[in-house]
Amino acid sequence: MTIKDIARECGVGISTVSRVLNNKPDVSEEVRKKVLAAVETNGYIPNNSARDLVKSRSDAIGVVVRGTGNLFFSDMLKVIAAEIDRRGYDMILRFLATDEDEVKAGAILEREKKLRGLLFLGGRFNYTPAEMSLIGVPYVCCSYTNSFGTLRESDFSSVSIDDFKTAYEAVSVLIAAGHSRIAAFFDACDDHSISELRYDGYCAALKKNGIPVDPALVVQTGGFEMEDGYRSMKSLIESGAGFTAAFVEADMMAIAAIKALHDCHKRVPEDCSVIAIDGLKLSEYTSPTLTTMIQPGEEIARESVRILMDMIEKGIEGVHLRPEAHLRNGGSVCSRQL
Amino acid sequence: MTIKDIARECGVGISTVSRVLNNKPDVSEEVRKKVLAAVETNGYIPNNSARDLVKSRSDAIGVVVRGTGNLFFSDMLKVIAAEIDRRGYDMILRFLATDEDEVKAGAILEREKKLRGLLFLGGRFNYTPAEMSLIGVPYVCCSYTNSFGTLRESDFSSVSIDDFKTAYEAVSVLIAAGHSRIAAFFDACDDHSISELRYDGYCAALKKNGIPVDPALVVQTGGFEMEDGYRSMKSLIESGAGFTAAFVEADMMAIAAIKALHDCHKRVPEDCSVIAIDGLKLSEYTSPTLTTMIQPGEEIARESVRILMDMIEKGIEGVHLRPEAHLRNGGSVCSRQL
DNA sequence: AACGTTTCCGGTAACGTTTCCGGAAAGAAT
DNA sequence: ATTCTTTCCGGAAACGTTACCGGAAACGTT
Numbered sequence: 253m254t255i256k257d258i259a260r261e262c263g264v265g266i267s268t269v270s271r272v273l274n275n276k277p278d279v280s281e282e283v284r285k286k287v288l289a290a291v292e293t294n295g296y297i298p299n300n301s302a303r304d305l306v307k308s309r310s311d312a313i314g315v316v317v318r319g320t321g322n323l324f325f326s327d328m329l330k331v332i333a334a335e336i337d338r339r340g341y342d343m344i345l346r347f348l349a350t351d352e353d354e355v356k357a358g359a360i361l362e363r364e365k366k367l368r369g370l371l372f373l374g375g376r377f378n379y380t381p382a383e384m385s386l387i388g389v390p391y392v393c394c395s396y397t398n399s400f401g402t403l404r405e406s407d408f409s410s411v412s413i414d415d416f417k418t419a420y421e422a423v424s425v426l427i428a429a430g431h432s433r434i435a436a437f438f439d440a441c442d443d444h445s446i447s448e449l450r451y452d453g454y455c456a457a458l459k460k461n462g463i464p465v466d467p468a469l470v471v472q473t474g475g476f477e478m479e480d481g482y483r484s485m486k487s488l489i490e491s492g493a494g495f496t497a498a499f500v501e502a503d504m505m506a507i508a509a510i511k512a513l514h515d516c517h518k519r520v521p522e523d524c525s526v527i528a529i530d531g532l533k534l535s536e537y538t539s540p541t542l543t544t545m546i547q548p549g550e551e552i553a554r555e556s557v558r559i560l561m562d563m564i565e566k567g568i569e570g571v572h573l574r575p576e577a578h579l580r581n582g583g584s585v586c587s588r589q590l
Numbered sequence: 591m592t593i594k595d596i597a598r599e600c601g602v603g604i605s606t607v608s609r610v611l612n613n614k615p616d617v618s619e620e621v622r623k624k625v626l627a628a629v630e631t632n633g634y635i636p637n638n639s640a641r642d643l644v645k646s647r648s649d650a651i652g653v654v655v656r657g658t659g660n661l662f663f664s665d666m667l668k669v670i671a672a673e674i675d676r677r678g679y680d681m682i683l684r685f686l687a688t689d690e691d692e693v694k695a696g697a698i699l700e701r702e703k704k705l706r707g708l709l710f711l712g713g714r715f716n717y718t719p720a721e722m723s724l725i726g727v728p729y730v731c732c733s734y735t736n737s738f739g740t741l742r743e744s745d746f747s748s749v750s751i752d753d754f755k756t757a758y759e760a761v762s763v764l765i766a767a768g769h770s771r772i773a774a775f776f777d778a779c780d781d782h783s784i785s786e787l788r789y790d791g792y793c794a795a796l797k798k799n800g801i802p803v804d805p806a807l808v809v810q811t812g813g814f815e816m817e818d819g820y821r822s823m824k825s826l827i828e829s830g831a832g833f834t835a836a837f838v839e840a841d842m843m844a845i846a847a848i849k850a851l852h853d854c855h856k857r858v859p860e861d862c863s864v865i866a867i868d869g870l871k872l873s874e875y876t877s878p879t880l881t882t883m884i885q886p887g888e889e890i891a892r893e894s895v896r897i898l899m900d901m902i903e904k905g906i907e908g909v910h911l912r913p914e915a916h917l918r919n920g921g922s923v924c925s926r927q928l
Numbered sequence: 929a930a931c932g933t934t935t936c937c938g939g940t941a942a943c944g945t946t947t948c949c950g951g952a953a954a955g956a957a958t
Numbered sequence: 959a960t961t962c963t964t965t966c967c968g969g970a971a972a973c974g975t976t977a978c979c980g981g982a983a984a985c986g987t988t
Contacts, residue, residue, distance in 0.1 A: 254974055265938035270976060278936055297701040301648065302974035304639035306943050326664055334685050342682055342703075347672050363635040365680075478875050504872075511875040534842075537816050537849040538876060592944055603968035608946060616966060640944035644973050 253296050261290050273298060304366055312342040313560065314361045316354050317373045325374050327532070328395065331553035332371065339561060341368070355379055359386040369560045372396065378444045384408070390563035392570075394556040397446050409563065409570040411556045415446045418545050418577040419453025422527045423499050425543075425579065427461050430588035431497035431525060434458070435469040437484055437509065438501050439476055450501050450529070468493045473505060481505025485512035496524060496588055503530035503544055510538070510584065521586040531580055540583030548575045591634050599628050611636060642704055650680040651898065652699045654692050655711045663712050665870070666733065669891035670709065677899060679706070693717055697724040707898045710734065716782045722746070728901035730908075732894040735784050747901065747908040749894045753784045756883050756915040757791025760865045761837050763881075763917065765799050768926035769835035769863060772796070773807040775822050775847065776839050777814055788839050788867070806831045811843060819843025823850035834862060834926055841868035841882055848876070848922065859924040869918055878921030886913045 255273070259266040264283060271279045272287045290296070304310040313336050317329065336343045344365055348354055358370045370391035377396045381403055392409035393400075400410065426434050436454050439447040455465050471488055473480040481500060488495075489512070500506035506528035510520050518524055520540060528535070531546025555573055562568045593611070597604040602621060609617045610625045628634070642648040651674050655667065674681045682703055686692055696708045708729035715734045719741055730747035731738075738748065764772050774792050777785040793803050809826055811818040819838060826833075827850070838844035844866035848858050856862055858878060866873070869884025893911055900906045 256974080259938095266975085267939080267977080268937060271937090274976080280936065283936085297698055299643070299646075299704070299974050300702045301639040301642035301704060302943090303976075304943095305637070305643050305945085305974080306976045308637075308943065310639065326668060330664060330667075333683050337683065337685050344680055345671050345675065345683070347675050360635055364638045366637070366639060478871060482875065507872075508875045511877065514877055533816060534845075534872070537820065537846045539849065539852055594944075597968095604945085605947080605969080606967060609967090612946080618966065621966085637944050640973090641946075642973095643944080643975085644946045646973065 253294055254299070255296075258287065258290050258294065258296055261294070262286050309366045309368060310342070311340065312344050312365050312367050313557075314344045314346065314358060314365065314367045314370045315373060316346045316348060316358050316361070316370070318348045318350060318352075318354060318376075325395070328549050328553040329373065331550050332373070332394075332557055335554055335557040339557070341561075355383055355386060358391070359388075362387055362389055369564050371556060371560055376444045379403070390560060390570075392556050392560045392563075395446070395552055397444060397449055405572060406569040409556075409559045409572065411552050411559065411573040411575070412446070413547050413552075413577045414574050415449035416453040416456070418529055418547075419450035419499070419501070420457045421453075421577075421579070422529060422545050423454050423457035424461075425527055425585065426497045426499065426525060427457065427463070429497075429525065429585055432461075432463050433466075433469065433495040433497070434463075435471065435488055435493070435495040435498040436500075437471045437473050437481065437498065437505060439474065439480075440472050441470065447501060454499060466493075469495055476502050476505060478504050478508035481508035482512045485509035486516070489513070489516050489518070497585070498524060498526050500526065500528045503528050503532045503535045503542060506542055506544070506584075507535060507538055510542075521584050525585040525588075527585055529577065531577070535582075536580075542580075543582035543585040544580050545577040546580050547577050551575055591632055592637070593634075596625065596628050596632065596634055599632070600624050647704045647706060648680070649678065650682050650703050650705050651895075652682045652684065652696060652703065652705045652708045653711060654684045654686060654696050654699070654708070656686045656688060656690075656692060656714075663733070666887050666891040667711065669888050670711070670732075670895055673892055673895040677895070693721055693724060696729070697726075700725055700727055707902045709894060709898055714782045717741070728898060728908075730894050730898045730901075733784070733890060735782060735787055743910060744907040747894075747897045747910060749890050749897065749911040749913070750784070751885050751890075751915045752912050753787035754791040754794070756867055756885075757788035757837070757839070758795045759791075759915075759917070760867060760883050761792050761795035762799075763865055763923065764835045764837065764863060765795065765801070767835075767863065767923055770799075770801050771804075771807065771833040771835070772801075773809065773826055773831070773833040773836040774838075775809045775811050775819065775836065775843060777812065777818075778810050779808065785839060792837060804831075807833055814840050814843060816842050816846035819846035820850045823847035824854070827851070827854050827856070835923070836862060836864050838864060838866045841866050841870045841873045841880060844880055844882070844922075845873060845876055848880075859922050863923040863926075865923055867915065869915070873920070874918075880918075881920035881923040882918050883915040884918050885915050889913055 255266050255269050259269045268279060269287055272284045333343055346357055346361055348357060354372060361367060362370060367389055369389050370387060372393045374395055377393055384403060395412045396410060438451050441448055441451040458465055471484045473484045500509055506526055510526055513520055513524055520526055528542060528544040531544050535542035535544060552575060559571055593604050593607050597607045606617060607625055610622045671681055684695055684699055686695055692710060699705060700708060705727055707727050708725060710731045712733055715731055722741060733750045734748060776789050779786055779789040796803055809822045811822045838847055844864055848864055851858055851862055858864055866880060866882040869882050873880035873882060890913060897909055
């Protein structure tokens with residue numbers, strides 16, 4: 253069942269059928285009705301690859317993701333998928349191992365599938381303009397490190413919170429509550445990722461308040477999984493390093509870290525205050541409710557897609573959104589008696 | 591940059607280039623090397639839509655999902671996506687509203703995209719053979735109700751736990767601990783979904799032990815979100831209905847329900863035991879650790895894809911996997927003092 | 929009556945592949 | 959020397975669509 257069959261059945265030319273299928277002008281109302289009826293009764297469905305071939309572009313968006321551990325990304329991915337779907341585009345998803353080159357992967361995907369746009373989610377992003385020029389469609393970096401070096405800002409878009417500032421504020425909350433021995437948990441501290449920015453924010457907040465950064469209190473978890481948070485907290489406790497508060501860079505890890513504290517017979521927040529970043533709906537329902545910096549994850553995901561669509565359909569230049577993270581005052585932080 | 595350019599550059603015919611690109615025989619080693627080199631230096635990337643058009647099939651799998659609320663599905667979706675990706679196929683994702691027809695959506699997708707297979711995730715499934723005949727590629731129903739009525743079992747595959755049995759066992763655990771006033775929380779009880787099967791399992795376990803089903807203790811949450819669990823538990827408590835235990839059909843809702851109990855100054859498990867179904871990694875890290883029936887979600891997702899691939903590539907008949915759910919003995923259930 | 933204009937439509941090339949088929953060249957068997 | 963295989967290769971049709979172009983018919987306008 254092709255466009256040709258419909259044309260024959262209606263006694264019209266195939267270009268006429270094509271016109272009504274694409275809502276183009278130059279076709280009488282009478283013929284349009286007839287064609288539409290034939291399409292309906294025959295259950296005709298256009299062949300997308302033929303269309304893509306002649307137009308030499310598809311209606312697909314490529315999404316390349318690195319680091320699937322973090323639930324925050326899972327949530328965003330769901331919104332991104334739904335949002336792309338809702339706008340009538342297809343999503344081609346590509347998961348990358350940590351050692352793969354996301355730009356090269358994106359460029360290949362773009363050409364193979366004749367993508368309309370690309371969305372990068374998570375991961376590092378220290379590419380040069382030369383490398384980025386490999387990709388020839390609009391793209392947005394979603395929840396990436398926000399230091400894009402020498403890249404021309406009008407060439408692409410990005411959406412993410414200010415990770416430095418958010419970490420700075422979170423740590424400041426602990427300091428304001430009287431804490432100075434503040435442990436901190438990051439995926440990694442020197443990999444050009446958002447984790448590094450958050451680490452910088454942590455250090456800055458301490459320094460600003462005259463507190464030295466104690467390397468013994470900085471833990472690299474090596475991931476965003478709950479296990480990573482649990483294990484890291486456990487081993488910090490066992491190391492004997494004294495601390496009265498902890499800053500954890502992701503809710504999921506914080507929940508696991510709290511479990512580790514409980515398992516070591518430490519109360520939260522009485523024996524150790526905990527603050528995190530993410531603001532998952534989930535962490536509202538733990539006991540105590542997690543005190544955390546809420547990232548507007550849904551907004552970030554939705555806006556990323558919207559901006560990408562605007563670049564594709566309206567040809568606008570790149571925009572760089574920095575939505576605010578704001579404090580959720582849960583029950584996992586308390587003032588330290590001085 | 592097309593196959594034609596490569597052919598010209600190498601001084602060979604385009605069919606020869608096509609042959610080396612597809613690892614077909616009938617090409618000398620010398621020519622193969624030359625072509626491969628030209629492909630490499632020119633960064634040639636084949637056009638997928640052209641290929642799909644002539645072969646009249648793509649390398650894509652359609653995944654249609656209904657009910658995105660449940661985290662359990664999110665987790666599975668991630669595995670499914672990674673698994674499809676890993677095997678070199680593309681995934682076309684379609685989210686459906688609860689009132690949409692998943693089979694019709696799948697059939698359209700299949701023809702538009704020339705899919706190789708279809709995977710249905712979650713939702714109801716009371717279709718007739720006539721309706722199912724709309725879809726012309728292998729398909730597997732993943733985590734669906736396992737009552738497929740009149741459908742011929744060899745025509746399709748399915749993978750999911752036995753929801754009736756799992757619910758039966760969970761409720762039996764509570765009864766064995768001495769409980770008889772057992773509240774229960776389901777998305778819905780009469781919609782041909784897994785929820786209905788679980789409700790049936792709940793009733794059967796009670797009856798088996800001579801306990802009458804008290805409608806006042808059966809709550810329809812109208813969803814799988816945490817809010818649904820919280821709200822439902824709250825209103826049950828406020829209704830004044832007496833109960834010493836609760837069976838909740840999903841971990842996420844159970845966590846929220848426990849929060850509601852806490853907020854009403856009831857201790858878990860001392861004042862109310864809670865058991866659930868899902869076994870999310872997450873619910874190991876709550877306090878108390880959730881007692882729940884662990885669904886092998888990763889296995890379900892992985893096996894679903896594997897089976898679908900076997901049907902596609904090896905032409906095997908439909909298989910129906912019923913992996914076992916097994917109890918995780920957490921800390922949210924305790925014996926009732928008699 | 930002759931001449932624009934507008935409205936509608938069909939023929940056809942093109943998109944970049946794969947696949948079929950025929951054939952040249954080289955080697956083996958008679 | 960002839961014929962028969964085998965190995966390798968190129969030409970060309972086909973996949974189903976879109977877009978361009980040219981033209982017929984209908985309708986004004988002078």
